[in-house]
Amino acid sequence: DQQVKQNSPSLSVQEGRISILNCDYTNSMFDYFLWYKKYPAEGPTFLISISSIKDKNEDGRFTVFLNKSAKHLSLHIVPSQPGDSAVYFCAASGDGGTSYGKLTFGQGTILTVHP
Amino acid sequence: DAGVTQSPTHLIKTRGQHVTLRCSPISGHKSVSWYQQVLGQGPQFIFQYYEKEERGRGNFPDRFSARQFPNYSSELNVNALLLGDSALYLCASSRRPGGNQPQHFGDGTRLSIL
Numbered sequence: 173d174q175q176v177k178q179n180s181p182s183l184s185v186q187e188g189r190i191s192i193l194n195c196d197y198t199n200s201m202f203d204y205f206l207w208y209k210k211y212p213a214e215g216p217t218f219l220i221s222i223s224s225i226k227d228k229n230e231d232g233r234f235t236v237f238l239n240k241s242a243k244h245l246s247l248h249i250v251p252s253q254p255g256d257s258a259v260y261f262c263a264a265s266g267d268g269g270t271s272y273g274k275l276t277f278g279q280g281t282i283l284t285v286h287p
Numbered sequence: 288d289a290g291v292t293q294s295p296t297h298l299i300k301t302r303g304q305h306v307t308l309r310c311s312p313i314s315g316h317k318s319v320s321w322y323q324q325v326l327g328q329g330p331q332f333i334f335q336y337y338e339k340e341e342r343g344r345g346n347f348p349d350r351f352s353a354r355q356f357p358n359y360s361s362e363l364n365v366n367a368l369l370l371g372d373s374a375l376y377l378c379a380s381s382r383r384p385g386g387n388q389p390q391h392f393g394d395g396t397r398l399s400i401l
Binding site: 204206208213215216218221261263273274276277 | 291391
């Protein structure tokens with residue numbers, strides 16, 4: 173039962189262009205969504221989050237969009253830089269019920285930004 | 288400020304043995320969570336502790352146990368190790384569980400079972 177899905181295993185983008193990473197979820201109890209970046213041999217690094225009461229959150233080059241009706245979120249990176257090359261994980265959590273306090277992750281998307 | 292620290296970084300065990308992994312949270316963080324990540328997948332939730340009490344448990348067998356100490360550090364114990372327990376074990380901390388609280392991860396312990 174994959175409650176959080178990242179359907180694109182990999183994405184290749186040219187430096188300076190926009191990277192768009194997508195994520196879908198099925199559990200309507202989720203109300204907080206996060207994106208993490210992971211380099212090899214390191215733990216996931218928190219990038220940006222969004223509450224379900226919002227549809228957009230921006231932090232520098234990173235913007236997360238949430239479409240609750242479609243149960244879909246996306247991460248936009250503009251402009252993309254070679255140092256952004258990493259595995260990106262989408263995660264979700266919710267208060268109450270069985271999802272309280274825990275993060276449910278997608279499978280990850282490998283982003284490669286070419287110079 | 289120091290981030291989440293985990294020890295050891297790597298560990299090799301054989302089937303049937305037990306293992307203890309350790310985690311120190313970010314200063315001021317009282318909640319610690321453990322995750323297992325196998326190759327090609329996202330991290331899977333194992334446990335969450337807050338104020339020394341278990342607040343959540345994932346779908347893992349009873350061979351997995353954990354505890355949190357008064358200084359908010361935590362241990363994850365796995366008994367009767369199986370080949371399938373080979374994975375990266377990640378610890379994450381946050382100020383409190385639930386709500387809009389980002390969890391911050393350590394670099395993990397790479398456990399290999401022979």
